[in-house]
Every structure is written in structure tokens, then in C-alpha cells.
Amino acid sequence: MQDVAAHRVWDTALGQLQLQVTRPNYDTWLKDTVGLNTDNGSFVIGTPSDFVSEWLSTKMGPVIAKTVSGILGRSVDLRYEVVPQGGNGHQADEPPPLAGHSPAPAVISSPSARKRINGKLTFDRFVIGESNRLAAAASLAVSEQPGEVYNPLFIYGGPGLGKTHLLHAIASRASREDRRVLYVTCEQFTNDFVNAISQGRQDEFRRKYRSTDILLVDDIQFLAGKERTQEEFFHTFNDLHADGCQVVLTSDRSPKTIPGLQARLCSRFQWGLLADVQPPDEETRLAIVQAKALEQRIKIGPEVAQLIADRAQDNVRELEGFLNRVTAYANLTRSPITIEGATLAIDALTPPTPPP
Incomplete structure (x- = not known):
């Protein structure tokens, strides 16, 4: 049971x-830990998992002990102890929507159907480091104040960086x-435009793209060389921007x-804010591996997490791929995830670079 005094001390x-x-x-x-009790x-400290x-x-014990001891005025x-999520932890569930009120759906354009966005790709699950801090902060700002700050927001960087x-x-x-x-x-914007021209449905196309509060376009670099599509996007951009609607674009450059x-x-793409994302540094890579393991309920030791972070330095997708491979190797061999097994699994894909 959680002690009120311990809760306040830990806060x-x-x-x-x-x-x-x-x-x-x-x-x-x-962030998801809690003070449970203090005695003798x-x-x-309550945590979400043994990991x-x-x-x-092992990593933060001394600094935590010094901090708590300083607050209590005595050594501790x-x-x-592991506590269930949503029990004594700090993280609360999101409130349900008001009765009779349904949020406007965020949709993805598709040749076959309108699909909801990927609900797993949220700000809470985006690991922030020095390599992506500006882009993450700007993205959060435009989501809360669309059309008022950083319009357009142009996020650029290599593949697999978030x-x-x-x-x-x-x-x-x-x-x-x-x-x-x-x-x-x-690509979807281009296909929609081409189909609209061939079917004589330009007005419908324009209503779709110019009647939204926020337009998000991924991989805008593929507009290059498509003169008629660029012309249409130019007018779409102008209409949205003039109406105070938010435009967010991503590109690999x-x-x-x-x-x-x-x-x-x-x-026009430079009117608002340009925010670049770079390959994550070692600390951020390690945090990403650990966050993904917790999210997928995969139990890995610090040494395995460090191995994955050391061997996948280019982008986040590579980190996730290595984690999945290590997990699959352990499942297929019916063995726990160890540093030896992880090394074998990763070496099969990317042999270690020999020292100079």
C-alpha cells in the first residue's frame, strides 16, 4: 500500500x-515510478517492471539515494517493488470523451478507404533526445495551436528518424x-490529383484538401519534377495558409x-520553422531500445540493450529491427535473451567492424 508521506517525498x-x-x-x-513507503x-520505490x-x-542508485536522503535528512x-500500471503510478488514463461528443476523425488518404491514424504513434511514445528535441517541441506546439505558430512546420532528416x-x-x-x-x-496527394484530373473531379479534390484544419504531408520531396502537381499544391498551400490552417511537411532534405x-x-516551405532530425546519440538510442522493450513487454538486460544501441547507430527503425530479431532468436531457440544470444542474432545481419 502506498504511504502518503512517501508519495510526497518521492514527488x-x-x-x-x-x-x-x-x-x-x-x-x-x-516518470512512471512512485514512492510507496519509508520505514526502518x-x-x-514502486516501478512498472523488474527491468x-x-x-x-544499477545505473541510478547512488544519485537517487543521495536525493532522497537529502529530502529526509537521514541516510536511507x-x-x-513492481506495482501495476494505473495502480499507484503517476500516469493516469486519458479522460473519456464528453457524452454526445465525438472527436473529429484524423484520417489517412487511401485509394481504397479512409483509415484512422496509427494510435500507437503518439507524443508519449516518442523518445526525445538532443537529435530531435526541436522537431518534437515544434510538433507538439502546432498540434495544440494549429495555424498560430510555426506555419508551415517543415521537418527534415534521413529515413527512420521519427x-x-x-x-x-x-x-x-x-x-x-x-x-x-x-x-x-x-505520393497519395499526387495520385489523388491525377485521378481527379482523369475523372473530371478537380472540385471534389480541392474541397477535400482545402477544407481541413491541419494538412500533414509526408515525404514532400517527391513533388520534385512534377510541375502540374506542384502547381496544384502551391494553390492548396496558399488557400490553407491564408485561412489560418496549419500545414506540416516532412522531407529527407x-x-x-x-x-x-x-x-x-x-x-513558402521556409516561411515558418525548419526543424531537422539527426541520427540519435548513444544515450537516446539506449533510451529508445529500453522504451520499445517496455512497450512490447520484452525483458532484456542492460547489457543487451547497450549492445543493440551500439550496433544500430543510423536510425530508429534499425534499432527496432535489431530488438525484434534478438527477441525472435530467443523465442525460436526457446532460451532467455542473453548477451551471447543477442550477439549471435545481430552478427548474422551485421558482422562487427574489426578494429583498425
Whole structure:
């Protein structure tokens, strides 16, 4: 059972720890913990899993003990206990929608049907580090104040770094406020435009793309060289921007370096904010691996997490792929996930680079 005094002490400790550890470490390891009780010189911390308990004990034990001891005015020994999520933890469920009120659906354009966005790609599940902090903060801002800040928002960077995740997160957050949100890839926009011309349905096409509160377009670099599609997107952009509607675009490069992009579009893409995302640093990679393992209920030790983070340095998709491969290898061999098994699984894909 949770002790009220311990709860207050731990809340104070978390406030101090936020200033002492990096944001990825805090969000991954500390945010969902709780103070359970304090007695006989011990302070008990509730965690969501044994893995989190082990990591906090081995990696952050001294700094946590010093912080709690300073608040209590005496030395304490730390203990960890697993508590169910939604029980004594800090993270609360989202409130249900008001009776009789349904949020406006955020949709994805599709040749066959309109689909809801990927509900798993939310801001809560986006691991923030120095490599993506600006893009994440700007995305959250436009989801809460569309058309008022950073319009357009142009996010650029290499593949697998979280650009699409941020678009879905914007759509998910904004749709809660009864806003009309449309997410498409550049290819889908082009196909819709071509089909509209061939079927004489340009007016319907324009109503679809110009009557939304937020337009999210993924991989806008594929407009390059498509003159008529660029012309249509130019007018779509102008109409939305003039009406105070939010436009968010992603690309694998900055506007100025997209070959075959009209100068007037390049200029407009730079009206708001350009936010780049870079390959994650080691600390962020490790936080991503650990967050994905927790999300999928995969129990891996710190050494295995570090191995994956060390071997997949280019993008987040590679990290997820290595984690999935390590897990599959353990399942197929009916063995626990160990550093030896993980090394064998990863080496089959990417042999380690020999030292110079």
C-alpha cells in the first residue's frame, strides 16, 4: 500500500532528479515510478517492471539515494517493488470523451478507404533526445495551436528518424480538439490529383484538401519534377495558409536542397520553422531500445540493450529491427535473451567492424 508521506517525498525527489538526469533517462526510467513507503531506514520505490527496478538500482542508485536522503535528512537504503500500471503510478488514463461528443476523425488518404491514424504513434511514445528535441517541441506546439505558430512546420532528416511518427502524433493530439486533420503521403496527394484530373473531379479534390484544419504531408520531396502537381499544391498551400490552417511537411532534405522544386514552393516551405532530425546519440538510442522493450513487454538486460544501441547507430527503425530479431532468436531457440544470444542474432545481419 502506498504511504502518503512517501508519495510526497518521492514527488519532491522526482522534481530534483529531473534537474540531475537527462530527459530521455527521466522519461524512460523515472516518470512512471512512485514512492510507496519509508520505514526502518529504507525507502521503497514502486516501478512498472523488474527491468526498470534493476536499471534504476544499477545505473541510478547512488544519485537517487543521495536525493532522497537529502529530502529526509537521514541516510536511507533504497528498495524497489513492481506495482501495476494505473495502480499507484503517476500516469493516469486519458479522460473519456464528453457524452454526445465525438472527436473529429484524423484520417489517412487511401485509394481504397479512409483509415484512422496509427494510435500507437503518439507524443508519449516518442523518445526525445538532443537529435530531435526541436522537431518534437515544434510538433507538439502546432498540434495544440494549429495555424498560430510555426506555419508551415517543415521537418527534415534521413529515413527512420521519427518524422512520420511526429506527423501521426500531431494528428492524434489535434483530433482530440474536434479539428479536421488530413494526413497523406506526397505520393497519395499526387495520385489523388491525377485521378481527379482523369475523372473530371478537380472540385471534389480541392474541397477535400482545402477544407481541413491541419494538412500533414509526408515525404514532400517527391513533388520534385512534377510541375502540374506542384502547381496544384502551391494553390492548396496558399488557400490553407491564408485561412489560418496549419500545414506540416516532412522531407529527407531541406527545401533548398530538393532538386526540381519550384522556387516559390521552396520559399513558402521556409516561411515558418525548419526543424531537422539527426541520427540519435548513444544515450537516446539506449533510451529508445529500453522504451520499445517496455512497450512490447520484452525483458532484456542492460547489457543487451547497450549492445543493440551500439550496433544500430543510423536510425530508429534499425534499432527496432535489431530488438525484434534478438527477441525472435530467443523465442525460436526457446532460451532467455542473453548477451551471447543477442550477439549471435545481430552478427548474422551485421558482422562487427574489426578494429583498425
